[in-house]
Amino acid sequence: MAKQEATVLILDDDKDILFSMEVFLKRHFSKVLTTTNPKELVTMLNKTVLHLVVMDMNFRAGDQSGKEGLYWLKLIKERSQETMVVLMTAYANVDLAVESLKKGAFDFVLKPWDNDKLLATLQKGLSMVRSNTQQSKLQSLSKNGLLPQEHVLGKSQPFKEVLHLVEKVADTQANVLLLGENGTGKYVIAKMLHQNSARKDNIFVHVDLGSLNENLFESELFGHAKGAFTDAKEDSLGRFELADEGTLFLDEIGNLPLHLQSKLLTVLQTKKVVRLGESKERTVNVRIICATNMDLHLMVAEQRFRQDLLYRINTMEIVLPALRERTGDVALLAHHFLEKNKRKYQKGRLQFSMEALNAMKKYHWPGNIRELEHIVERAVILSEENEIQESDLRFGPAVTPKETVKNLNLEATEKHLIQLALKKHTGNVSKAAKELGITRAALYRRMEKHNL
The missing domain is CATH 1.10.8.60 (Helicase, Ruva Protein; domain 3)
Structure with a gap:
């Protein structure tokens, strides 16, 4: 697998942690630096462009406050606003996590970390770095005053129509549903809506519902109380609370099962969340943007998507052209x-x-x-x-006659395409999911449905 072009700095006072994380990240990024001394940050920031910093929050023995981490986070953001900082600590603290995110951290992870989750976090951070860098270089504003963003370039009529709708709806409180095929820029348009709204100075929270484990749905979105389940060792706020006063982007909403759609609908209607394991209602002020590549109107007709939820999320519907x-x-x-x-x-x-x-x-x-x-x-x-x-x-290969789908039944066609993708990538689920334009978790669900 090709390495991504990026400079990553790991900052921790534990040399064993530095070594193990360095070995892992060097397999995925072109340049990985390490240091145990946060005072070297100034020199490093002056000498090189740091795309990502993974930094411990405590550097003195016995200190669990995280104040040092917040101090160095502030220094990094003052000197290099484009650098994405991921903070880590061995001590779970909800208030500290929220404060670090509000002060500019991209994310917050606990030790010991999960390699796959850490890599996914850093890759998302790098993607945002590149998007923000490109945005800062585009000086001219369009006629309607919208800030252009990476991948949102074009002068064609279909694109102008999208921009016109974005202009109309951006600075309102209306919930927006973004429809379009994979790769058409739904995430970037969601960011564009947020950054041109009255909420632009508050947080933008992205949730990939397609990759969210059903058993963790309520915990992830609504939060949980200490002791709510086996591994709930601390109180934890959900994405709705985290996005309070900001924007919550619910991606791949078409993949949400019916029984979870009803739970989401309740929160959207009441604007209140109840953490798992609690009975206390907490009011949230969140603007909702949803996206999917699926035909939700057809799914409503087939009773696979709730009509009342569709009405709730598509106050304004924007279709992104292929x-x-x-x-x-x-x-x-x-x-x-x-x-x-x-x-x-x-x-x-x-x-x-x-x-x-x-x-x-x-x-x-x-x-x-x-x-x-x-x-x-x-x-x-x-x-x-x-x-x-x-x-x-080197465009993608055309479908050969042997791969032509003869059965137009939707279920049979889906199964056939999944089989083709798995065969092409010799059973590699991650690559097959990418080829199909869905998440790995969504592909696993479909494989289970079709007994593959």
């Missing part, structure tokens, strides 16, 4: 990704040939903008000349 519906923006986006990767891979003179541009305009882009970004980056890496040729693009 890239094949905005072909006029393909060249614009391709050049944007080219410039980004020319800097990344130090290929400053690289350009597209006319044949390459024409091929991209004709391609159907099943993976949308996300696929375009990956293909351009791969072309930059592979290109040996100063011009990217059509052969450098």
